[in-house]
Amino acid sequence: MANIRKGDLVQVISGPSQARGGDRGKQGRVIEVLTEKDRVIVEGVNFVTKHVRVGQTQRGTKTGGIETHEAPIHVSNVALVDPDTKLPARVGFREETDDRGKTVRVRYFKKSRRAENKKPAKASTKKAADKAAAEDAE
Numbered sequence: 001m002a003n004i005r006k007g008d009l010v011q012v013i014s015g016p017s018q019a020r021g022g023d024r025g026k027q028g029r030v031i032e033v034l035t036e037k038d039r040v041i042v043e044g045v046n047f048v049t050k051h052v053r054v055g056q057t058q059r060g061t062k063t064g065g066i067e068t069h070e071a072p073i074h075v076s077n078v079a080l081v082d083p084d085t086k087l088p089a090r091v092g093f094r095e096e097t098d099d100r101g102k103t104v105r106v107r108y109f110k111k112s113r114r115a116e117n118k119k120p121a122k123a124s125t126k127k128a129a130d131k132a133a134a135e136d137a138e
Helices: 126-137
Strands: 009-012 027-034 039-042 047-056 062-070 078-080 091-097 103-109
Touching (some): 009 039
Antiparallel strands (some): 009 027, 027 039, 091 103
8 A cells, every 4th residue: 555645745855955956855745646656746846857849739829948847756755744743754554444334544644753852952062061060950
């Protein structure tokens, strides 16, 4: 069963960072799922330019030129975003029975270690470290 479906909010978790011109860290909605190639097309991610030959429509308007659109990205390079924490999270499945007694598989977000264990920033100077130690002693 597929983890990612059309309309899901996903985040790119691999590739070059945005500072280097990549898409890592960007979030977007899944436009299309290509199951046979294990790829998804995400809105606003992995833009490519396509050169289209100039032509004319029935009305006489010119078409073509350089267009940009989203290209597919591999499923392993994206992660579903938990709507509660707005962070990428792993997904599990559990079987539940609905009101008619039919068993269905339901996706659920596993607890993220990143969201729970927020560590405080370390003291960068000796003076700040001594001040923190004095506060802990009191």
